[in-house]
Amino acid sequence: METTMNAHRGMPFRDKLRVILAITAKDMFEGIRNKNTLTVIVTAVMMVALYRFMPLISATDPARVFLYEVGPATSLADLQYSSEIEVRSSPSLPALQRRIGDGSEPELGLVIPADFDARVEAGETPELQGYIVQWVSRDEAQELVQQAETAIYNETGLAVRIEVGDNRISPAVDNDGTAFTASLGTIFMMCMLGISFIPNLMMEEKSARTLDALMVSPASSWMVVAAKALTGLFYGLLIGIPSLLIYGPVIQHWGVAWLAILAGCTFTVSIGLLLGTILHTRQQLMGWAWAAVIPLMLPPFLVVLDELIPGWLVSLMPWVPTVAMSMLIRASAAAQIPAAVILRNLAIILVGTALVLGFTASRIRHRDR
Amino acid sequence: MKSIEATDLTRTFNGLTAVDHITFDVHAGEIFGFLGPNGAGKTTTLRMLTGQLRPTSGWARVMGCDIVEEREDLKPQIGVVFEQQNLYTRFSALDNLKFYTRLYGIPQTRVGQVLERVGLTDRAREQTSKYSNGMRQRLMIARALLHQPRVLFLDEPTRGLDPGVARDIRSLVAELAQEDVTIFLTTHYMEEADRLCSRVAIINKGAIVALAPPSELKAELGEMATLEDVFLEKTGYELYQPTAVAEERG
Numbered sequence: 001m002e003t004t005m006n007a008h009r010g011m012p013f014r015d016k017l018r019v020i021l022a023i024t025a026k027d028m029f030e031g032i033r034n035k036n037t038l039t040v041i042v043t044a045v046m047m048v049a050l051y052r053f054m055p056l057i058s059a060t061d062p063a064r065v066f067l068y069e070v071g072p073a074t075s076l077a078d079l080q081y082s083s084e085i086e087v088r089s090s091p092s093l094p095a096l097q098r099r100i101g102d103g104s105e106p107e108l109g110l111v112i113p114a115d116f117d118a119r120v121e122a123g124e125t126p127e128l129q130g131y132i133v134q135w136v137s138r139d140e141a142q143e144l145v146q147q148a149e150t151a152i153y154n155e156t157g158l159a160v161r162i163e164v165g166d167n168r169i170s171p172a173v174d175n176d177g178t179a180f181t182a183s184l185g186t187i188f189m190m191c192m193l194g195i196s197f198i199p200n201l202m203m204e205e206k207s208a209r210t211l212d213a214l215m216v217s218p219a220s221s222w223m224v225v226a227a228k229a230l231t232g233l234f235y236g237l238l239i240g241i242p243s244l245l246i247y248g249p250v251i252q253h254w255g256v257a258w259l260a261i262l263a264g265c266t267f268t269v270s271i272g273l274l275l276g277t278i279l280h281t282r283q284q285l286m287g288w289a290w291a292a293v294i295p296l297m298l299p300p301f302l303v304v305l306d307e308l309i310p311g312w313l314v315s316l317m318p319w320v321p322t323v324a325m326s327m328l329i330r331a332s333a334a335a336q337i338p339a340a341v342i343l344r345n346l347a348i349i350l351v352g353t354a355l356v357l358g359f360t361a362s363r364i365r366h367r368d369r
Numbered sequence: 370m371k372s373i374e375a376t377d378l379t380r381t382f383n384g385l386t387a388v389d390h391i392t393f394d395v396h397a398g399e400i401f402g403f404l405g406p407n408g409a410g411k412t413t414t415l416r417m418l419t420g421q422l423r424p425t426s427g428w429a430r431v432m433g434c435d436i437v438e439e440r441e442d443l444k445p446q447i448g449v450v451f452e453q454q455n456l457y458t459r460f461s462a463l464d465n466l467k468f469y470t471r472l473y474g475i476p477q478t479r480v481g482q483v484l485e486r487v488g489l490t491d492r493a494r495e496q497t498s499k500y501s502n503g504m505r506q507r508l509m510i511a512r513a514l515l516h517q518p519r520v521l522f523l524d525e526p527t528r529g530l531d532p533g534v535a536r537d538i539r540s541l542v543a544e545l546a547q548e549d550v551t552i553f554l555t556t557h558y559m560e561e562a563d564r565l566c567s568r569v570a571i572i573n574k575g576a577i578v579a580l581a582p583p584s585e586l587k588a589e590l591g592e593m594a595t596l597e598d599v600f601l602e603k604t605g606y607e608l609y610q611p612t613a614v615a616e617e618r619g
Contacts, residue, residue, distance in 0.1 A: 022471035209455035
């Protein structure tokens with residue numbers, strides 16, 4: 001293989017690119033005619049949509065309202081018996097804001113002022129500051145406010161005015177709400193692509209022996225791998241576009257979201273190329289797919305369950321590239337993202353990709369040539 | 370001029386010697402038969418000569434290109450028809466060939482020319498999964514000829530084909546040799562080798578045990594000897610003799 005690489009230095013870059021693009025175009029064209037490819041794409045998009053809309057479908061019928069009482073408000077005590085809203089209390093304003101930002105369904109946060117009871121006794125209509133997560137539409141927010149005002153009136157007989165205004169809460173960088181489920185859905189999609197689709201690109205060439213024909217053509221092993229990677233990225237983006245559109249309202253930083261999808265695809269494609277290089281049959285792939293999916297898919301889930309898992313495992317989690325992908329997608333929903341968060345997670349994904357590609361390359365180099 | 374030169378070419382797999390210090394050359398425009406029993410080392414030799422497999426020792430040059438050091442220069446000079454059919458079966462013949470024109474960077478007008486040559490013009494737009502065995506074999510030859518190689522490697526090209534298709538392919542091979550294309554042919558059909566090849570090499574257990582024109586090899590064995598007799602004699606095959614077995618059983 002070293003000899004091949006040496007010889008390839010003599011091949012003009014333009015010709016190398018022509019060969020790579022020819023194989024990529026062939027794979028894309030073939031993929032469209034391949035039922036397996038279409039099945040993987042449709043299933044992946046459906047799973048992403050399921051992750052997105054399941055919390056909304058299963059959302060509690062009475063809207064959830066979080067109350068932070070600055071001082072005791074006895075006149076609202078009966079609100080806990082309301083059947084129109086589900087009332088929960090928050091210990092502080094930051095806790096309330098964090099909870100609203102982390103919600104995976106539209107929820108309302110209300111701050112009850114210290115002089116609430118006094119104002120009620122004075123015959124005033126108290127104004128309550130309301131908080132709603134950023135990705136909820138204005139109409140939905142208005143509906144939620146009206147629902148809460150009606151519920152308070154029906155349960156306590158008090159007329160209040162809820163003012164949301166600019167109190168739209170952006171999820172935190174490490175939120176575990178809708179952006180978190182968005183990240184899980186997207187990672188699931190990318191892992192499916194990496195574990196199911198990409199190895200097939202390699203294995204079909206091997207099982208049909210078309211790889212032999214490629215190897216006596218101007219294509220080299222490296223060009224074939226590069227072409228498959230490009231095909232994988234193409235299909236990754238093809239699935240990534242609807243995924244991001246599904247989660248569109250949640251995302252505030254589209255650049256970071258796209259970066260996460262691109263880097264994530266690069267990583268899962270490299271995993272797929274490795275599997276496609278070392279495996280020869282679909283049966284082998286079925287077995288290995290499960291072995292690969294656990295270390296890829298499980299850490300992004302476990303990372304939010306840090307109280308349930310051992311400390312050493314918690315400290316390792318952020319170094320897993322799929323967790324880094326999840327972090328980037330979650331961060332893309334935040335109002336502000338520290339540059340360090342982007343750079344650190346991007347570096348983890350790219351280093352992970354480089355390691356996997358390096359291992360794949362060494363496998364190719366040590367093949368029987 | 371020599372199209373192929375191989376000297377002490379050797380290949381081992383995990384300590385087992387598949388090809389053992391073979392030396393031969395093939396002249397330009399010659400049809401060279403490479404014969405041997407299953408597992409004798411024919412395909413391993415072909416894979417080394419086409420740059421798919423690195424020799425353990427020894428060297429070879431094809432059209433002046435070292436098969437290891439100048440592999441990329443070698444590729445445009447050779448065409449390979451593999452023993453197993455390896456086409457993109459979701460594609461038509463046209464799409465299969467167009468793909469290879471892009472790989473080689475040659476004009477797509479070549480597609481029509483090679484399809485015409487192998488007699489597939491009328492069926493060019495059909496998906497190759499619907500092709501018969503013979504049609505697929507023709508398409509594999511078309512693919513190997515697409516970039517006008519100077520040396521054509523054919524690994525069992527008529528195996529399992531109808532006599533008519535096999536004859537067409539043999540005619541095409543003879544035509545190509547007349548056009549100064551060097552043919553390296555492995556086959557199990559001795560009659561085919563006898564009819565087509567100007568010289569044959571017989572390989573057995575990785576070593577070349579005979580190398581000469583078929584007529585010379587047959588003459589060594591006797592006036593009525595066939596190339597099959599030569600092959601069996603050189604490879605040490607013990608013929609099944611029913612009368613001897615019957616006598617032994619009493």
